[in-house]
Amino acid sequence: MKIWRNLFLFTGACVLSSYCASGLYQLHNNNREKKISHFTMIPEPMARAMTLEFPGITSDYLMLKTLTYMGERIMKDEELTPDEWQMIYQTLVQISNLDPRFIDPYIIAQMSLPWDAGMVEETNILLEKAAKILTNDYRPYFFLWYNHFKFLDNPEKAAYYLEKAAAIPGAPPYFSTLAARLNLYAGKTYAGVVFLQEMIKETNDPALLKSLRRRLQALQKIGFLEQKIQKYRKRYQVFPKELQELVDKGLITKIPPDPYGGKFYIMENGRVYTSSNLVLQKKGKK
Amino acid sequence: MNSILPIAVITFKEGLRRRVLYGVMVASLLLILFAVLISGLFMRDILKVMVDICLSSISLGGLLVPFFLAINLLAGDIENRTIYTLLARNISRSSYILGKFLGLAMLTGIIIIILMIATLVAIYCATLIYPAHNFLHFTLSPLFISTLMAFLGVLVLNSTVLLWCSVTTSSFLATLLTLSTYIIGHSVEDVVRFMNLKNTGVEISPMIQATAKAVLYIFPNLAAFDLKQQAAYSLPFVSQEITLLGLYGLSYISIMLFLAIFFFKRRDLP
Amino acid sequence: MSIFSCNQIHKSYQTGCLKHTRKKALTDVSFQVKQREVFGIIGLNGAGKSTILKIFMAFVKPDKGTVSINDQPVASKGSHQSIGYLPEHPSLYPHLSIKEHLQFGCRVAGLSAQEEKKRIQTALETVDLTEVAKMPIRGFSKGMTQRAALAYTILLKPEILILDEPMSGLDPLGRQLVLDIIQEYHDRGATILFCSHILTDVERICDRIGIMHQGQLVSVVTADSLDKDYVSTSTKGSQTPLEHYFLNTVRTEIS
Ligand SMILES: Nc1ncnc2c1ncn2[C@@H]1O[C@H](COP(=O)(O)OP(=O)(O)O)[C@@H](O)[C@H]1O
Numbered sequence: 001m002k003i004w005r006n007l008f009l010f011t012g013a014c015v016l017s018s019y020c021a022s023g024l025y026q027l028h029n030n031n032r033e034k035k036i037s038h039f040t041m042i043p044e045p046m047a048r049a050m051t052l053e054f055p056g057i058t059s060d061y062l063m064l065k066t067l068t069y070m071g072e073r074i075m076k077d078e079e080l081t082p083d084e085w086q087m088i089y090q091t092l093v094q095i096s097n098l099d100p101r102f103i104d105p106y107i108i109a110q111m112s113l114p115w116d117a118g119m120v121e122e123t124n125i126l127l128e129k130a131a132k133i134l135t136n137d138y139r140p141y142f143f144l145w146y147n148h149f150k151f152l153d154n155p156e157k158a159a160y161y162l163e164k165a166a167a168i169p170g171a172p173p174y175f176s177t178l179a180a181r182l183n184l185y186a187g188k189t190y191a192g193v194v195f196l197q198e199m200i201k202e203t204n205d206p207a208l209l210k211s212l213r214r215r216l217q218a219l220q221k222i223g224f225l226e227q228k229i230q231k232y233r234k235r236y237q238v239f240p241k242e243l244q245e246l247v248d249k250g251l252i253t254k255i256p257p258d259p260y261g262g263k264f265y266i267m268e269n270g271r272v273y274t275s276s277n278l279v280l281q282k283k284g285k286k
Numbered sequence: 287m288n289s290i291l292p293i294a295v296i297t298f299k300e301g302l303r304r305r306v307l308y309g310v311m312v313a314s315l316l317l318i319l320f321a322v323l324i325s326g327l328f329m330r331d332i333l334k335v336m337v338d339i340c341l342s343s344i345s346l347g348g349l350l351v352p353f354f355l356a357i358n359l360l361a362g363d364i365e366n367r368t369i370y371t372l373l374a375r376n377i378s379r380s381s382y383i384l385g386k387f388l389g390l391a392m393l394t395g396i397i398i399i400i401l402m403i404a405t406l407v408a409i410y411c412a413t414l415i416y417p418a419h420n421f422l423h424f425t426l427s428p429l430f431i432s433t434l435m436a437f438l439g440v441l442v443l444n445s446t447v448l449l450w451c452s453v454t455t456s457s458f459l460a461t462l463l464t465l466s467t468y469i470i471g472h473s474v475e476d477v478v479r480f481m482n483l484k485n486t487g488v489e490i491s492p493m494i495q496a497t498a499k500a501v502l503y504i505f506p507n508l509a510a511f512d513l514k515q516q517a518a519y520s521l522p523f524v525s526q527e528i529t530l531l532g533l534y535g536l537s538y539i540s541i542m543l544f545l546a547i548f549f550f551k552r553r554d555l556p
Numbered sequence: 557m558s559i560f561s562c563n564q565i566h567k568s569y570q571t572g573c574l575k576h577t578r579k580k581a582l583t584d585v586s587f588q589v590k591q592r593e594v595f596g597i598i599g600l601n602g603a604g605k606s607t608i609l610k611i612f613m614a615f616v617k618p619d620k621g622t623v624s625i626n627d628q629p630v631a632s633k634g635s636h637q638s639i640g641y642l643p644e645h646p647s648l649y650p651h652l653s654i655k656e657h658l659q660f661g662c663r664v665a666g667l668s669a670q671e672e673k674k675r676i677q678t679a680l681e682t683v684d685l686t687e688v689a690k691m692p693i694r695g696f697s698k699g700m701t702q703r704a705a706l707a708y709t710i711l712l713k714p715e716i717l718i719l720d721e722p723m724s725g726l727d728p729l730g731r732q733l734v735l736d737i738i739q740e741y742h743d744r745g746a747t748i749l750f751c752s753h754i755l756t757d758v759e760r761i762c763d764r765i766g767i768m769h770q771g772q773l774v775s776v777v778t779a780d781s782l783d784k785d786y787v788s789t790s791t792k793g794s795q796t797p798l799e800h801y802f803l804n805t806v807r808t809e810i811s
């Protein structure tokens with residue numbers, strides 16, 4: 001009798017506790033804090049002091065929180081506001097303050113900030129710091145090359161960084177010839193493909209991987225179209241007015257769809273752009 | 287059952303006699319001084335900094351009980367066989383566990399009350415020193431609610447200490463388990479959120495999903511009891527959240543006590 | 557009707573945490589103690605005396621066998637309503653005074669304030685600790701702690717006493733005190749189970765004596781028969797009858 005009563009009470013308590021646990025989880029999920037961690041706001045020397053002998057694990061934890069914060073947005077295909085990007089940048093800086101040799105914040109910064117937030121300069125500051133500390137790693141210089149080449153339109157500076165990257169042991173051998181090839185047509189698109197392929201090698205976070213693959217796919221399609229346009233030009237001495245002309249002339253069978261949900265179109269200079277601007281288009285919003 | 291209160295009282299007294307009160311009083315004096323002086327270094331949010339410092343001290347003070355006193359008072363009882371003195375008095379083992387829990391709750395309560403008074407004094411002193419516009423938005427209720435929830439959180443940790451002490455024989459192991467519970471409790475929600483995130487991605491592994499869920503339900507979500515930020519910014523409390531937290535704390539404590547009694551009844555006390 | 561009764565008790569302790577090595581402490585122990593009897597258990601160190609007493613207090617559960625007090629199985633509710641237990645190494649809360657311990661004892665029993673005061677006073681006077689009643693226990697010597705624990709044991713005037721080496725650590729006066737207490741309780745009709753390895757003390761107060769050796773109860777004798785046997789058989793003047801009997805028994809067990 002007593003056993004049954006106890007068992008009943010115990011089960012009741014378990015059910016209630018689980019209910020509350022999931023309720024709280026949902027509640028916290030719904031009104032998510034607008035901050036990743038308040039720790040980000042603390043000045044560097046004080047932050048280092050406060051972590052005592054645990055700056056490493058603190059930076060790991062902050063990294064996890066940042067990834068969660070960004071990942072939730074990516075999953076929901078929600079855009080982040082400039083303020084939020086600023087906060088993410090601040091957090092990444094704090095992580096690199098605590099543990100400067102930790103490569104993850106630099107990679108995450110490079111993979112998101114210049115693309116989605118337009119924060120190229122900020123990313124470059126982080127990368128310069130990384131390049132100074134991680135002297136055996138070609139990636140910071142590689143990223144710097146890419147940013148200067150792609151976003152800042154500064155091929156001289158870009159070439160300088162690429163040279164530096166190629167000089168570091170472990171860099172892919174084709175880096176040394178990359179600079180030469182980039183002067184060819186459609187350089188930016190090709191650089192983008194190279195960059196993304198390098199990135200995808202680094203990544204095992206499914207959310208990021210998903211977004212990187214989507215971008216790579218789009219760039220590959222653009223590259224493919226631009227290549228065909230060059231072919232068209234060789235043949236007819238003019239750029240096509242519409243992509244449809246490539247189909248009409250039998251160069252391609254059909255215009256590939258944009259993985260971001262936009263539409264590819266051709267510019268005067270023979271380059272291909274997309275109406276999505278490589279930002280995911282919300283369904284229904286046309 | 288009527289022996290619960292005497293056990294609680296004797297635990298409380300023995301805890302206090304370990305110079306706990308003196309320590310806490312000195313600490314709260316320091317707290318007042320520190321809070322008043324430090325917050326002057328900040329330009330704008332004097333009140334926020336003060337509330338931060340005070341509430342953190344309250345939490346730290348509360349944590350003294352599970353980490354130092356509780357383990358001493360419980361594992362020490364068993365290791366030094368003082369428990370024979372109690373159990374020889376026709377006291378059932380369940381009364382022992384409940385009495386100990388109540389005693390520890392009283393200790394936690396008194397420490398938190400003293401620190402709370404110190405907090406109020408500190409804020410009062412600050413209003414005398416610093417310009418009044420800093421304190422326009424000050425209300426007491428967020429302070430009280432957040433302290434109450436911190437208290438509940440410490441009680442949850444206390445109840446896990448009871449469980450650990452009733453399943454292990456060594457106080458060292460009990461301390462270690464308590465520390466792990468504390469750390470897991472404060473990070474479990476973030477980690478589960480992260481794991482869930484991965485799963486909605488490319489491949490969903492039901493195994494990992496189930497583990498993440500189980501971890502959330504098994505370990506106490508101590509981070510949920512931490513409402514310091516809300517209090518510091520005087521954000522409104524969601525009444526649903528407070529209700530859920532209260533129920534969660536109480537039911538979790540009952541589960542821990544149930545299990546502690548279950549294991550404690552079945553163990554030898556050689 | 558027997559007050560203490562145990563039947564074919566086996567007990568082994570688990571030593572080692574991961575390896576399930578076990579140390580045998582009791583093998584097949586059975587005995588009964590009748591009302592108003594003083595039963596003494598003697599044996600070498602590690603013979604299992606304390607283990608038996610702990611089993612009667614339900615601190616330790618036997619692997620096999622049944623144990624009952626007052627015909628109620630131990631560990632059932634109320635089975636040690638009126639038992640006074642003195643542990644082998646009594647330990648009280650170091651920061652509390654003896655008075656506070658005694659107050660606790662009275663409160664648990666639900667005594668009135670008046671009764672409480674009277675009981676505490678008598679207990680303190682019995683063990684001669686009135687002067688240090690308000691001193692924290694950690695300032696006590698071993699003997700004083702033993703006395704304090706004794707006061708706590710007899711606080712509620714129990715009808716059953718279980719004493720684990722009550723004389724250890726006491727001065728001659730204290731030892732006499734324990735003997736007096738046992739005598740007094742015996743006269744009052746209490747049943748007493750106790751163990752010791754000081755044979756002369758046991759001999760003076762016990763009605764029956766059990767001899768334990770390596771976890772087994774090898775022999776139970778009455779004090780009367782011991783005297784008779786000794787007178788008729790022994791010529792060794794330097795040993796008391798119990799010493800003689802005990803040594804003989806243990807020696808035959810070893811060989
Ligand atoms: N907690 C324990 N863990 C392991 N072995 C124990 C424990 N307590 C007692 N023993 C063993 O049980 C046997 C009996 O011990 P005990 O009853 O204390 O003997 P004594 O007759 O000296 O009181 C001893 O061999 C001892 O080593």
Ligand SMILES: [Mg+2]
Nearest residue numbers: 605606607644
């Ligand atoms: Mg012993």
